[in-house]
């Protein structure tokens with residue numbers, strides 16, 4: 542018998558890779574989109590299913606509305622709840638992020654519980670683990686970000702995950718919850734649309750920035766994260782657990798050095814200097830995007846993915862491969878143009894799996 546899985550937010554970067562991973566492993570996939578009439582936004586997935594003979598259907602549901610969720614979860618064994626707003630610059634009113642994240646998660650969980658779904662896997666973030674702490678330390682699944690000391694996006698992820706655990710612990714329904722807490726997600730695109738997390742790589746390659754800000758992240762490859770979602774569905778003992786999916790800290794300056802080294806031959810002149818903090822603070826007065834980096838200047842996240850390695854049997858490819866493939870993909874999809882245009886076409890085949 543085939544197993545049907547619902548994936549929320551099919552048009553997103555991570556959800557697309559999760560759908561590819563599930564189809565590859567013989568699952569029947571139903572996926573939510575906000576607007577069923579917007580065929581172009583999901584054409585890459587329709588093509589993928591057609592090419593691979595995968596069983597994929599789309600249904601309409603929004604995180605802002607109850608409509609459609611009962612139908613979306615019907616006859617599903619598992620739900621991967623991936624959708625959540627992740628804008629490049631936060632809205633002026635943080636409720637625009639928090640409400641869809643929290644209320645949307647509860648909508649999905651309520652519908653799943655009512656329909657007898659076996660397990661929900663929630664895509665949370667290290668944003669719900671590693672932010673707002675006064676002391677720098679390696680954070681684990683025992684840690685929670687400090688809500689009154691963090692920006693809107695981090696708050697939306699923390700509050701949504703907390704609401705999910707409260708729901709799972711309070712309900713008499715038998716639906717299991719597993720949460721993944723990925724770091725900054727990089728890796729190849731499936732279509733010519735980026736996620737917010739591609740911005741540092743894009744900006745460095747395109748020389749949109751004069752240098753790197755002194756900050757770092759704990760990245761994860763989207764292809765490996767898609768595998769983690771499948772394992773979180775499949776491993777019986779995962780029920781009731783959070784799993785951090787991220788690697789060692791990567792400073793933006795080190796990312797720039799790697800890109801400069803690997804893409805110089807094609808004419809890319811990636812800026813490798815690290816900008817002084819005082820300059821970033823000055824620019825932040827005028828630039829809302831830069832302002833987001835001020836609280837993390839001189840700092841990086843530190844998290845441990847040991848639990849995912851140990852309990853899910855999850856592994857991650859070297860981060861250098863991820864960054865290279867991310868850049869290749871941005872070039873192949875024409876999001877960044879190679880100064881030497883003759884090189885662009887030779888970069889068409891980036892491994893997406």
Ligand code: NAP
Nearest residue numbers: 550552553554555603604624625626641666725726736738
């Ligand atoms: P993305 O490409 O921006 O995808 C976000 C998805 O959520 C899109 O499908 C979007 O639909 C959907 N969405 C947003 N608001 C919605 C609403 N009100 N109702 C229904 N759908 C809505 O982001 P991503 O990088 O794939 O992120 C996927 C998940 O991973 C998110 O939960 C994010 O918080 C989490 N995460 C991301 C990172 C990262 O570095 N990328 C790191 C940690 C965790 P539309 O296309 O219709 O807007």
